[in-house]
Amino acid sequence: MNSxxxxxxxxxxxxxxAGIAFFWAVENEQFExxxxxxxxxxxxxxxxxxxxxx
Amino acid sequence: MNVxxxxxxxxxxxxxxxxxxxxxxxxxxxxCCQGCRAAVxxxxxxxxxxxxxxxxxxxxxxxxxxxxxxxxxxWQRPDLVRHVVRILADGRREALLSVDGIRCAxxxxxxxxxxxxxxxxxxxxxNGLAQRARIVWDEQRANLATILHALxxxxxDALPLGAGALDDARRRESNAAMKRxxxxxxxxMQAMMxxxxxxxxxxxxxxxxxxELMRWLGLLVATPVVFYSAQxxxxxxxxxxxxxxxxxxxxxxxxxALIFGASVAQALRGxxxxxxxxxxxxxxxxxxxxxxxxxxxxxxxxxxxxxARLAPAYAERxxxxxxxxxxxxxxLAPGDRVHVAQGxxxxxxxxxVGAACRVDEALLSGESAPLRRxxxxxxxxxxxxxxxxxILRVERVGADTALAGIAALVARAQSTRPRLxxxxxxxxxxxxxxxxxxxxxxxxxxxxxxxxRAFAATLAVxxxxxxxxxxxxxxxxxxxxxxxxxxxxxxxVRPDAVEQLARASHAVFDKTGTLTDTRLELIAIDAAGDRxxxxxxxxxxxxxSRHPVAQALVRAAAGLAVRHADSIRSVDGGGLxxxxxxxxxxxxxxxxVLAAGQADDDAVxxxxxxxxxxxxxxxxxxxxxxxxxxDALRAGGIExxxxxxxxxxxxxxxxxxxxxxxxxxxxxxxxKLERLHELHAGGAQVLVVGDGVNDAPLLAGADVxxxxxxxxxLARASGDVILDADCLNTLPEARLIARQTMAVLxxxxxxxxxxxxxxxxxxxxxxxxxxLAALGMSVSSLAVVLNAxxxxxxxxxQPAGVLTAAEPGQVA
Numbered sequence: 001m002n003s004x005x006x007x008x009x010x011x012x013x014x015x016x017x018a019g020i021a022f023f024w025a026v027e028n029e030q031f032e033x034x035x036x037x038x039x040x041x042x043x044x045x046x047x048x049x050x051x052x053x054x
Numbered sequence: 055m056n057v058x059x060x061x062x063x064x065x066x067x068x069x070x071x072x073x074x075x076x077x078x079x080x081x082x083x084x085x086c087c088q089g090c091r092a093a094v095x096x097x098x099x100x101x102x103x104x105x106x107x108x109x110x111x112x113x114x115x116x117x118x119x120x121x122x123x124x125x126x127x128x129w130q131r132p133d134l135v136r137h138v139v140r141i142l143a144d145g146r147r148e149a150l151l152s153v154d155g156i157r158c159a160x161x162x163x164x165x166x167x168x169x170x171x172x173x174x175x176x177x178x179x180x181n182g183l184a185q186r187a188r189i190v191w192d193e194q195r196a197n198l199a200t201i202l203h204a205l206x207x208x209x210x211d212a213l214p215l216g217a218g219a220l221d222d223a224r225r226r227e228s229n230a231a232m233k234r235x236x237x238x239x240x241x242x243m244q245a246m247m248x249x250x251x252x253x254x255x256x257x258x259x260x261x262x263x264x265x266e267l268m269r270w271l272g273l274l275v276a277t278p279v280v281f282y283s284a285q286x287x288x289x290x291x292x293x294x295x296x297x298x299x300x301x302x303x304x305x306x307x308x309x310x311a312l313i314f315g316a317s318v319a320q321a322l323r324g325x326x327x328x329x330x331x332x333x334x335x336x337x338x339x340x341x342x343x344x345x346x347x348x349x350x351x352x353x354x355x356x357x358x359x360x361x362a363r364l365a366p367a368y369a370e371r372x373x374x375x376x377x378x379x380x381x382x383x384x385x386l387a388p389g390d391r392v393h394v395a396q397g398x399x400x401x402x403x404x405x406x407v408g409a410a411c412r413v414d415e416a417l418l419s420g421e422s423a424p425l426r427r428x429x430x431x432x433x434x435x436x437x438x439x440x441x442x443x444x445i446l447r448v449e450r451v452g453a454d455t456a457l458a459g460i461a462a463l464v465a466r467a468q469s470t471r472p473r474l475x476x477x478x479x480x481x482x483x484x485x486x487x488x489x490x491x492x493x494x495x496x497x498x499x500x501x502x503x504x505x506x507r508a509f510a511a512t513l514a515v516x517x518x519x520x521x522x523x524x525x526x527x528x529x530x531x532x533x534x535x536x537x538x539x540x541x542x543x544x545x546x547v548r549p550d551a552v553e554q555l556a557r558a559s560h561a562v563f564d565k566t567g568t569l570t571d572t573r574l575e576l577i578a579i580d581a582a583g584d585r586x587x588x589x590x591x592x593x594x595x596x597x598x599s600r601h602p603v604a605q606a607l608v609r610a611a612a613g614l615a616v617r618h619a620d621s622i623r624s625v626d627g628g629g630l631x632x633x634x635x636x637x638x639x640x641x642x643x644x645x646x647v648l649a650a651g652q653a654d655d656d657a658v659x660x661x662x663x664x665x666x667x668x669x670x671x672x673x674x675x676x677x678x679x680x681x682x683x684x685d686a687l688r689a690g691g692i693e694x695x696x697x698x699x700x701x702x703x704x705x706x707x708x709x710x711x712x713x714x715x716x717x718x719x720x721x722x723x724x725x726k727l728e729r730l731h732e733l734h735a736g737g738a739q740v741l742v743v744g745d746g747v748n749d750a751p752l753l754a755g756a757d758v759x760x761x762x763x764x765x766x767x768l769a770r771a772s773g774d775v776i777l778d779a780d781c782l783n784t785l786p787e788a789r790l791i792a793r794q795t796m797a798v799l800x801x802x803x804x805x806x807x808x809x810x811x812x813x814x815x816x817x818x819x820x821x822x823x824x825x826l827a828a829l830g831m832s833v834s835s836l837a838v839v840l841n842a843x844x845x846x847x848x849x850x851x852q853p854a855g856v857l858t859a860a861e862p863g864q865v866a
Contacts, residue, residue, distance in 0.1 A: 004264065008271065015240055015275075022236045026229050032179055039108050039163050 062086035064094050064209070066112035069612065078103050093209040102167050109160035113209055126202035128368045128380050129214065135198055138214035142190070146176065149198060151187045151212040153205065156180070164208060172196055172204045187212070213367060224352055231348055234283040235341045241279035242334035248272045249331035269321040272330035279334045280314045283341060310337065312489070332835070339529035343549060346536040350545035350776060369401040370394070372445075386451050396442035402435045403455045408445030414438045423704075424602060436747065441601075460723050461768065463751035527802035530842040535795040538846045543778040544788045551774035554758035555792035558741035560733055561687050562752070565698035565708050567745040567765060569684075569782075570674040574606035581668035586614055588668035592660045594619040595632045595641045603658055604630065606672055607641075629658075637662055673707060679783035684712045686786035692741070697726050699748050723748040730755050743785065745769050760785060794845050802838045809834050 025031065061067055063076060063083035067090075075082040076094035085091045097103055129135055140148045156162060162182040169178040169187075174195025179188040189201055198214060205212045248268045255265060287310060290303030310333060317328040370378045372391040383401040386392065391407065394400050400413070412424045415437040424440045427433060433446050436457045452458065536546050546552060563569050581588045593611030596604035597619070608616075619639075622632035629642010639662050640647045647659040648666070658670040684694055695716035698705045702719035709717040718729065730752055733740050742749070742756035745765025753759035754772040761773025770776055777784055 004267070008267075011244075012271075012274070015244060019237065019240055023233055026232050026236075029179070031229075031232060032181065032225075039159055042104070042108055 062090055063106070064090035064113070078106070090209070093207065096207050097164065097168070100168050100171055102164055105160050105164045108163065109158050111157035113155050113157055113161065123203065123206060126199050126206055129198040129202055131380065134368065134382050139198060145193070146190050147193050147198075148188070148190045149201075150215045151189065151202075151205075152215050153180070153185055153187050154211040154213075155209070156182050156185050158182075161210075165205065165210060168208050169201065169204055172201060175201065186215070227348065228352065231341070231345050234286070235338070235345050238279050238283035238334060238338040238341050241275045241283070242331070242338040244275040245272050245279075245331040245334045248275070249328075252328070266324060269324075269328050272328055273318060273321050276314065276317075276330035276334050279337050280310060284310050284337045286344070287337075287340070306340065335835075336529065339533050343529055343533040343536055346533070346540060347546060347549050350540070350547045366399045366401050384452070386448050388448055388451060390448045392446055392448055394439050394442060394444045394446065396439055398442075399438050400433050400435050400444070400446065402448045403450040403457075404433050404435075404446035404448045406431050406433055406444055407447045408443070411439055411444040412441035413444070414440045423701075457747070460747055460750060463723055463727065463754075527806045527838045528799060530839050531795055531799045531802060531845065534842045534845050535791055538791055539788055542784050542787060544784050545776040545778060546774070547776065548774040551758050552792045552795055554739065555741065555775065555789050556796040558692060558739045558758060558789070560738040561692045561694045561741045561743065562730070562733070562756070563684075563694065563696050563714075563742075564744035564746060564749045564752075565696050565705055566674075566700050568677070568743055568749075568762060569680045569696065569712065570676055570708055573675055574602050574672045575675040576606055576610040576670055577673045578671040579668055580671075583667070585668070588660055589670075590614040590616050591634055591639060591667070592641050592658075592670065594634050595622060595630045595639060595660075598622055599624060599630060603672060607658070607670065639667075673711075674704065676708070676711060677782055679781035681712050683782040683785045684714065687789070688713075690786065690789065693738075697721050697729050697752070699723075699726075699746075723751050726752040727755055743782075791846060798841055798845050802841055805837060805841075806834065 062069055062073070062085045063078075064085050067086045069084050069086055073084040073086060074088060074091045076085045076091040076098075077083075078094060078098045083094065085094060094103075097105055129138075138149055142148055153165065156165070159182065162180045165180050165187060166178045169175050169189065172191075174192045175189060176192060177188070177190035181187070191197075191201065202212055202214075248271045252260075252265065252268050252272075254260075255268070284307075287303050287307045291307035294304050313329050313333040313336070317330055317333065320328050366383055368380050369383050369386055369390075370393040371381050371386065372393065373379055378393055386402050392401060392404070406427050406429055408429065410426060410428045412426055413433060414424045415434060427444070432449075433444065434457070435450075435455045532549055532552060535552050536549070539546055539552075576589075579585045579589060589607070589611050592607050593614065593616045596607045597616065599605070617634055619632040619634045622630060624630050625642070625646060628646030629640060631638065631640045633639070639660060641660050642658065644657065644659055647661045658672060659666055660668045660670070688694055693716070694714050695718070696705055696709050696712075696714055697718045698708075699721055700719060705717050705719040709715070718725075721729065726749070730740060730742070739757045741758050741760065742752050743760045743762075744750075744753050745762040747766045747768045749761075750766070750768045750772045753761055753769055756774075758775065759773045760775045760777055761769045763770065763776050763778040775788070777788075
C-alpha cells in the first residue's frame with residue numbers, strides 16, 4: 001500500500017510528461033513528414049543546407 | 055530499383071529505338087526523352103542522384119520542359135501571385151503548392167533537397183500524402199516562378215493553391231485528431247491498469263481503501279478522455295440536436311455520457327462497479343477509426359482542389375494587334391481569342407477558330423482516342439490539346455462551363471444519395487433507448503417497492519448495461535477493417551462504405567482508365583511475310599508521330615532493329631507515308647492506304663506500291679487485374695456492367711474480353727447518373743468504380759463508390775473508397791474483408807446483447823456478486839476484441855495474392 005502511494009503519483013507524473021512531449025511534437029510539426037526521415041540514413045552526404053533555418 | 059535496359063532510367067517508360075543517354079556520375083543511362091535526360095543530369099548535378107537508389111516507384115513521364123517553363127513564368131506576374139502568396143509578419147513569403155507526381159518517399163526527399171538548394175528558399179515542407187508542399191522564401195533572393203522552375207527541372211508539375219488553402223485546415227484537423235487520439239490512448243491504458251487491479255481485487259481480497267483509490271484514479275485518467283478527446287462527439291451531437299436530427303454522434307455521445315456519468319456516481323457513492331476503462335477504450339477506438347478515415351479523406355482531396363487542377367490557371371489571350379498576353383484563366387471573357395499550345399489544357403469552353411487540332415477528352419467524356427477537331431467545332435474546357443496548337447474563341451467561362459456543370463452534378467448527386475441507416479448507428483440508437491427505458495422502469499418500480507433503494511438499483515442497471523462489450527463491439531471491428539484495408543492500399547473515406555461494400559448487388563464500371571488503360575496495345579499482326587520485319591517497317595514510319603496508334607506500334611517494336619525512314623508525310627485522319635530504303639510505304643487506315651473504304655475500320659494497314667504487307671490490330675490494354683476483379687465479383691454474386699462514354703465498338707470489345715454482357719456506350723455524365731437511378735429503382739445496391747471527371751456524379755450518387763487513385767482528382771474527391779494500388783485485384787479482396795467485417799460485427803453485437811440481457815435482470819435485483827460481474831465483463835470485452843481481430847484471417851480458401859501483403863502483424 002505504501003509503495004502505491006509513491007509509485008502511482010509518480011506514474012501519473014510520467015504520463016503527463018509523455019503527454020506534454022507528444023503535444024509539443026505535434027505542434028512543432030514532427031509528424032508533418034513521415035516519409036523522408038526513414039531515407040536519410042541511406043543517403044551518402046547530405047548536401048549543405050545553408051539556406052534552411054530551423 | 056532500376057533494372058538496366060527495362061525502360062527509361064528516369065520514368066521507366068518504354069525507350070525509343072536509339073534512346074538519348076543521360077550521364078550520371080560519368081556513367082551513361084538510357085532515357086526516353088530529352089526532358090528526362092535534363093532532369094536526370096540536373097538531379098545528378100545537385101548531388102541528389104541517391105534518389106534513384108531510394109525510390110520505390112517511378113514518377114510519371116515528364117511533361118514537355120518548355121511547357122513547364124512557360125507555365126512557371128506566368129507566376130512572375132504580381133497580380134496573379136497576389137492571390138496565392140501570403141506575406142509573413144517578417145516579410146518572408148509563403149505559398150502552398152499542389153505538386154503532381156509524388157509517388158514515394160524518395161520524391162518527397164528529392165523535392166525537399168532540391169528546393170532547399172535554391173538560393174533564398176528557407177523552408178520546404180512536403181506532404182507526400184496530400185501531394186502538397188509548403189514553401190517559405192525570401193522575396194529578395196527568390197520568387198514563386200524560380201521555385202516552380204526548380205520543381206519543373208526535376209520533373210514535377212506544381213500549381214500554387216489559393217491563399218485560402220494556406221490556413222491549412224487540414225493540418226490543424228490532423229494535429230487536433232492526433233492529440234485527441236494520444237490522450238484517449240494514454241487514458242485508456244492507464245484506466246485499464248487501474249481497472250485490472252479492481253478486477254483482480256474482486257477475486258482476491260482487496261483493502262477497501264485501495265479499492266477506493268483505484269476508483270478515483272480511474273476517474274482522474276478518464277476525465278481528460280471524456281472532456282477533451284471525446285469533444286468531437288459531443289459537438290457533433292449538439293449540432294445534430296440543434297438541427298433536429300439524430301446523427302451518429304447523438305447515440306455515441308449519449309453512451310459516453312451515460313457510462314461516464316454512472317461511473318462517476320458509483321465512485322462518489324464509493325460502491326459498485328466503475329467503467330472508466332470501458333469509456334476510455336470506447337473513445338479511443340472511435341477516434342482511431344475516425345483518424346484512419348480522416349487520413350483517407352485527406353488523400354482523396356477535396357472538390358475545390360480538384361477543379362483547380364483540371365482547369366489551367368492561366369491562358370494566352372490574343373491582343374488586338376495579334377500578339378499574345380498571358381492572363382489568369384479567371385480573367386477570360388466570352389469572345390476572347392485564346393491560344394492553347396500543344397500539351398496544354400483548354401482554359402474555357404469555346405469554339406475552334408484556327409487550324410484543325412486533336413484533343414484528348416478521356417477524363418471528361420471517357421472517349422479513349424484523341425478526337426480530331428476542325429474549325430468551328432466546340433472545345434471543352436479541361437480537355438488537353440494533344441496535337442496543336444489550337445486557337446479558340448471563348449464562349450462560356452466560370453460557372454457556365456461543362457466542367458463546372460459536372461461539379462454541380464457531383465454536389466447534387468451527393469446530396470440526394472440514398473442514405474441507409476447504418477447498422478452500427480441503428481444498433482447504438484436502439485440500445486440507448488432500451489437502456490433509458492429500462493432504467494426509467496427500474497426507478498419507477500423501486501420507488502413503489504422501496505424508495506431508498508431506487509437510486510442504487512437504477513444506477514446498477516445503467517452501469518451493467520453500458521458495458522465495454524457493447525461499446526467495443528462495433529468500433530473494434532470497423533477500426534480493424536479500416537486498418538487492414540489501408541495496409542492493402544485501399545483507403546476508406548466514409549466508414550459506412552465498409553457496410554455498403556459488403557451489401558452491393560450490382561457493380562457498374564467505367565471503361566476508359568478504369569478497366570482499360572488509355573494506351574493502345576498491339577494484339578495481332580496479319581502478315582504475308584515476316585511479322586517482325588513488317589512491324590519494324592511500320593515502326594520506322596511511325597517513330598516521329600505522336601498519334602497513339604503510332605506510339606503503340608513503336609512500343610511494340612521495341613527490341614527490333616528499326617531502320618530510318620525519309621520524307622515522312624502525315625495525312626490528317628488518314629495515316630503516314632514515307633520512304634524506307636528507297637521503297638515508299640503507307641501506314642494507316644484502310645481508306646487512306648488502299649484508297650478504298652472498307653468495313654474493317656479498326657485495323658491499321660501497312661502497304662507498299664505492290665499491295666498490303668501487314669494488317670495490325672490494336673486494342674486498348676486491359677488494366678492489370680481487371681479481368682480477375684470482374685470474375686471475382688461475378689463469382690460473388692454481383693451483376694457487373696459497363697457504363698462508358700466511349701464509342702460502342704470499343705466498349706463492346708472490352709466487354710467481350712472481360713465476359714461482361716451488360717454494357718452501355720456513349721453515356722454522358724448525366725446519362726450515367728440516370729442509369730444509376732434506374733438501378734436504384736429496381737432495388738439494387740450499386741457499387742460504382744470509376745476514375746474520370748465524367749464519372750464523378752455517378753460516383754457521388756452511388757451506394758458505394760470506388761475511385762482509382764490514378765484518376766482525376768474530381769473522381770477521387772467523390773469516391774468513398776480510394777484504390778491506391780495500380781491493380782484492380784484489391785477490389786474483390788476489399789469486398790471480402792467488408793463481408794467478413796459485417797459478419798463479425800453482427801456476431802459481436804449478438805453476443806453483447808445476449809450477455810447484457812442475461813445479466814441486467816440479475817444485476818437489477820442485486821443478485822450478481824461483484825467478482826462475477828467483473829469477470830464476466832472483462833471476458834466479454836476480450837471476446838469481442840479478439841473476434842474483431844479475426845477479420846482478415848483466411849478462413850475459407852481464397853484467391854491467393856493480395857492478402858499476403860496484409861498479414862495482421864503489418865497493420866499499423
